[in-house]
Amino acid sequence: MHGIVLFAHGARDPEWAKPFEAIRDVVRRKRPEYPIALAYLEAMDPPLEGAIASLVQEGASSITVFPLFMAQGGHLKQDLPRILEAIRASHPHVPIAQESALGDSPELLEAIATWVLARIE
Amino acid sequence: MHGIVLFAHGARDPEWAKPFEAIRDVVRRKRPEYPIALAYLEAMDPPLEGAIASLVQEGASSITVFPLFMAQGGHLKQDLPRILEAIRASHPHVPIAQESALGDSPELLEAIATWVLARIE
Numbered sequence: 001m002h003g004i005v006l007f008a009h010g011a012r013d014p015e016w017a018k019p020f021e022a023i024r025d026v027v028r029r030k031r032p033e034y035p036i037a038l039a040y041l042e043a044m045d046p047p048l049e050g051a052i053a054s055l056v057q058e059g060a061s062s063i064t065v066f067p068l069f070m071a072q073g074g075h076l077k078q079d080l081p082r083i084l085e086a087i088r089a090s091h092p093h094v095p096i097a098q099e100s101a102l103g104d105s106p107e108l109l110e111a112i113a114t115w116v117l118a119r120i121e
Numbered sequence: 122m123h124g125i126v127l128f129a130h131g132a133r134d135p136e137w138a139k140p141f142e143a144i145r146d147v148v149r150r151k152r153p154e155y156p157i158a159l160a161y162l163e164a165m166d167p168p169l170e171g172a173i174a175s176l177v178q179e180g181a182s183s184i185t186v187f188p189l190f191m192a193q194g195g196h197l198k199q200d201l202p203r204i205l206e207a208i209r210a211s212h213p214h215v216p217i218a219q220e221s222a223l224g225d226s227p228e229l230l231e232a233i234a235t236w237v238l239a240r241i242e
Contacts, residue, residue, distance in 0.1 A: 002241055011194035019192045019224020026234035034241070066237050068191060070223075071140045073132035099240055102191075102233065103140020111232040112223065113147035116187050119220055120123055120155070 003035040003060030005051050008068045009075065010040030017044060020068055035060050041075060048080075049087050052096065062095045070103045124156040124181030126172050129189045130196065131161030138165060141189055156181050162196060169201075170208050173217065183216045192224045 004027065008020045020038055027036055035058040039051035046054070048065070055063055065084065067076050080098060088096055102108050125148065129141045141159055148157055156179040160172035167175070169186070176184055186205065188197050201219060209217055223229050 004237065004241065006237070008191065011192070013194040013198070016192045016194040019222070019230060022224070022227075022230045023233050023237070026231055027237055030234065031238055064241055066240070068233070070129065070189060070191065071132070071137045073134040073137040077134070101140070102236070103143070105236055106143075108229075108232060108236055109140060109143045110147055111229060112144050112189070113151065115223075115226055115229055116125065116127070116144070116148055117152055119187070120125065120185055 001033075001035065001059050001061055003037070003052075003055035003058070003063040005037055005039050005048065005055065005063060005065040006068055007039050007041070007048060007051075007065050007080070008044075010042045010044035012043050014044075023068065039065075041079065048083050049090070052087050052091065052094075056091055056094055060094065062097075064097045064099055066099045067101055069101045072101045072104070076101055122154075122156065122180050122182055124158070124173075124176035124179070124184040126158055126160050126169065126176065126184060126186040127189055128160050128162070128169060128172075128186050128201070129165075131163045131165035133164050135165075144189065160186075162200065169204050170211075173208050173212065173215075177212055177215055181215065183218075185218045185220055187220045188222055190222045190224075193222045197222055 006024055024038055035055045037051040037054055039048040127145055156176045158172040158176055160169040
């Protein structure tokens, strides 16, 4: 069973989490068979380690972490790989993959450009 | 003539800007008639004030600022309105509107959920 983590930056404002919760809910509605969890780098709970432990407990035998960040900077190039390395040591039998940023997807860039133009036309 | 600002957080890593540059290029390709500029809250140039001054100089008579942030937190609720208030005082004849975050768009949330599932299936 493959698990999905949606990984976001986190913020002090609790409303900040709403879009990420909404994405989780859409994925869950489309494919209820995948265990899915949100996780945050800072300021919000759970951190990545807790989210992955929950998915493993639910029976996930492999996991993909999707960073819901627009672009790759220090958080995705340094922080996330470092955090994942420590987590992999705690779950040696569960392969954990790191996906690229939202902004690395040409379809999503196109969707955002379309959204921009729809708002002014 | 309506101007478009794509407003992003900014980061120390210069590669971080690539997705935002790509979105600007897609919008420009689709609608070359709109003056468009990137702007950053911190760590990258130009800041919002410079981007808006350029668009006004290019002849924009109204401007929409699109925050390319996933969610609304302190940056969009406090920092951006405060910055815009000061900029509006410098351009009293140019209406400047602030759009909502990417994550407030149900279509974009759906597109992100679809992207997540496409990557694991």
